[in-house]
Amino acid sequence: MDEHRQGGWAERGRRIGADPRTPAVAGTALALLAVTESLARTAGSGVTVRFALFLVLLALATTLPPVFLRPAAAAASVTGATVLSLAPFHSLTVAGFCAQLLVLHRLGRAGSPRSAALLAMPFLPLALVRPAMAHSGTGVLTVLLASLAPVAAWAGIARRAHGQALTQSAAHRAMTSTLLEHTARGERARIARELHDVVAHHISMVAVQAETARLTTPGMPAAGAQRLSSIGDTARAALTEMRRLLGVLREDTGADTADRQPQPGLRQLVDLLDESRDASGTGTRLIVRGRQSALDPGVELAAYRIVQEALTNARRHAPGAAVDVELHYTADTLALRIRDNGPGPPATPATGGHGLSGMRERAAAVGGELRTGPAHGGGFVVETVLPTRAETTG
Incomplete structure (x- = not known):
């Protein structure tokens, strides 16, 4: 008292x-x-x-x-x-x-x-x-x-x-609290992006490979086919859970931040296409126009991730469709065009996914623009124009 x-x-x-x-x-x-x-x-x-x-x-x-x-x-x-x-x-x-x-x-x-x-x-x-x-x-x-x-x-x-x-x-x-919060938000955003771009990509390939093996292996015992079907179902369930987790992470981080780390680049694009071709069993072509030149590492990373996500979407929404990946180099830009010959976008677009928004964020992070929609003559197309040097905002 x-x-x-x-x-x-x-x-x-x-x-x-x-x-x-x-x-x-x-x-x-x-x-x-x-x-x-x-x-x-x-x-x-x-x-x-x-x-x-x-x-x-x-x-x-x-x-x-x-x-x-x-x-x-x-x-x-x-x-x-x-x-x-x-x-x-x-x-x-x-x-x-x-x-x-x-x-x-x-x-x-x-x-x-x-x-x-x-x-x-x-x-x-x-x-x-x-x-x-x-x-x-x-x-x-x-x-x-x-x-x-x-x-x-x-x-x-x-x-x-x-x-x-x-x-x-x-x-x-x-100031310390703000810095720690900003760092944590940036790290969560990076983890969410890498989970979506890398882990989800490989899990999707597991589902596709399991389904392809079940349908294309002659004389497979019923038990083996059932196990492959279970593997595919488990992989798809994991993708659903991962999308839910990514939604939580993105809500927590608010605005995503650009990751400019020089991880994968266009040199790994051939391996990515080979991997996608082996997983889906369909044709995947790489078409390059113009004189190739060294790009900003952030631009290369954005281009690689956009192609990776577009291939994942093609396998998920247009299984069995052939995909063309076109790169057109100019003096100041790199134009990307990823087109499949599948049925095109659904009449009622799905909601809640982060694939298209993630690609737009990747392009915007380096000063580019991205367009998606039905392709001329059928199928679905992803087009983006990226500067050869990443544009930063201060």
């Missing part, structure tokens, strides 16, 4: 200190106290009315500046008035003493630390050069100022440094 109450008081004190109206309210209250104290001291002391009025104005000068001035100007004004009160007139009110400590603390916290440290220094010489005043009220206040003014200034400086450290720590934590 005591700790809770202390924490509540500390929090209330921090809120009051942070309120921009606090200096004006405190300065006004201290000014009233200083005037009252100054009038009480001069009453019956035998000083003239003019001198008493001067001391009242001096007391106001030691307390009122925080109401109207910014921390640096207020601290300079109060310090000047306090030194003037002590040096020639040996008079300082308790309210002025409190105001001096407050403006130094405020300057150290919200203004220039160097100025706060300099303005805390004049009181030590005043305490040392007038030892006779040590036992008077003004002398005690002078000694206390010499001791406590640097403490108030450095307390403000320390509080400012602590606040800056907390702010920097919070900013660092936020």
Whole structure:
């Protein structure tokens, strides 16, 4: 209970200190106290009315500046008035003493630390050069100022440094959290893309090969045919589960990011077509036009993945159809055209797949465009034009 109450008081004190109206309210209250104290001291002391009025104005000068001035100007004004009160007139009110400590603390916290440290220094010489005043009220206040003014200034400086450290720590934590989240999202996107482009491709080939072996192997026992059929069913079920997992990953990552790692390239395209031809048992041709040239690794990776996905889609949606893969090199672009002679796109397009969107993302990631749809004369076609150098967006 005591700790809770202390924490509540500390929090209330921090809120009051942070309120921009606090200096004006405190300065006004201290000014009233200083005037009252100054009038009480001069009453019956035998000083003239003019001198008493001067001391009242001096007391106001030691307390009122925080109401109207910014921390640096207020601290300079109060310090000047306090030194003037002590040096020639040996008079300082308790309210002025409190105001001096407050403006130094405020300057150290919200203004220039160097100025706060300099303005805390004049009181030590005043305490040392007038030892006779040590036992008077003004002398005690002078000694206390010499001791406590640097403490108030450095307390403000320390509080400012602590606040800056907390702010920097919070900013660092936020930046680290954002960086980690961005890295994790990018890694999940890369995993989703590679699962779809590589693992799904091979699982699809397992399903196709199992079905082809079951249908083309003469004299196969019924048990063997049943096992091959089970292999195909299991592979297709794995593809369904993988598509569900990819949906979760893509929802988690939001926008996909481009993977520009120079993994497979166009040099591996012949092996990819041979693999697809062996798996499907149908004709797959590679047609190259133009003068071949070195491409950006990101462009080669995008081209390879687009061809890989198009071949997978052809096996899945047009089994037994022949596929032509055409590459047309120009000085600035690489045009890809993958066409099959199957039945073409279904009347009602399937929803939920990521193959076509993945190919579009691959093309867009390197600054290209991709078009899909029914081919002239029948079948389905995927066409894209990629720049020879990947375009990056900053």
